Amino acid sequence: MLVQQILKSKGDSGVITVTPGTRVAEAARILAERRIGGVVVSSDGTRAEGILSERDIVRALAVRGASCLEEEVREMMTRNPVCCTRQDTSDAVLARMTDGRFRHMPVVEEGRLVGIVTIGDVVKARLDELSMEKTALEGMIMGH
Numbered sequence: 001m002l003v004q005q006i007l008k009s010k011g012d013s014g015v016i017t018v019t020p021g022t023r024v025a026e027a028a029r030i031l032a033e034r035r036i037g038g039v040v041v042s043s044d045g046t047r048a049e050g051i052l053s054e055r056d057i058v059r060a061l062a063v064r065g066a067s068c069l070e071e072e073v074r075e076m077m078t079r080n081p082v083c084c085t086r087q088d089t090s091d092a093v094l095a096r097m098t099d100g101r102f103r104h105m106p107v108v109e110e111g112r113l114v115g116i117v118t119i120g121d122v123v124k125a126r127l128d129e130l131s132m133e134k135t136a137l138e139g140m141i142m143g144h
């Protein structure tokens with residue numbers, strides 16, 4: 001399955017971004033409100049300059065305490081995140097996420113942000129695919 005099919009099945013929900021100058025407390029509020037685990041960091045909403053995950057915030061809280069919430073996102077984000085394109089396969093994305101130990105991947109086309117896929121999206125797509133294959137194989141065996 002291709003990333004473009006995963007994006008299509010998620011609907012055109014857009015990508016939630018914050019600017020590098022956003023306070024971490026505000027980013028945390030957005031993560032909680034939108035029930036997501038990470039946001040793409042972008043000055044203009046089109047270039048994926050970084051990614052801020054709930055894990056980055058939890059680690060900073062453990063090391064620096066609550067004062068880290070006053071920092072700007074640029075100080076805490078992971079710069080130059082690994083990205084994929086709509087033409088990448090779900091297997092390739094899953095392999096990169098597993099190797100890199102992260103769960104979010106911005107989707108870019110000609111340097112512009114067009115979506116985001118999470119490990120949950122990829123696993124769901126794979127399970128749906130397996131379920132369809134199982135139904136098709138059962139149909140063939142039963143002679144339907």
Ligand code: AMP
Pocket residue numbers: 037038051052053054055056077078080081082083100101102103104105106
């Ligand atoms: P996650 O598992 O996605 O919540 O993130 C775990 C760690 O990997 C955090 O430090 C993130 O900032 C970082 N991270 C998340 N997504 C990516 C990505 N696509 N490329 C590089 N680092 C990432």
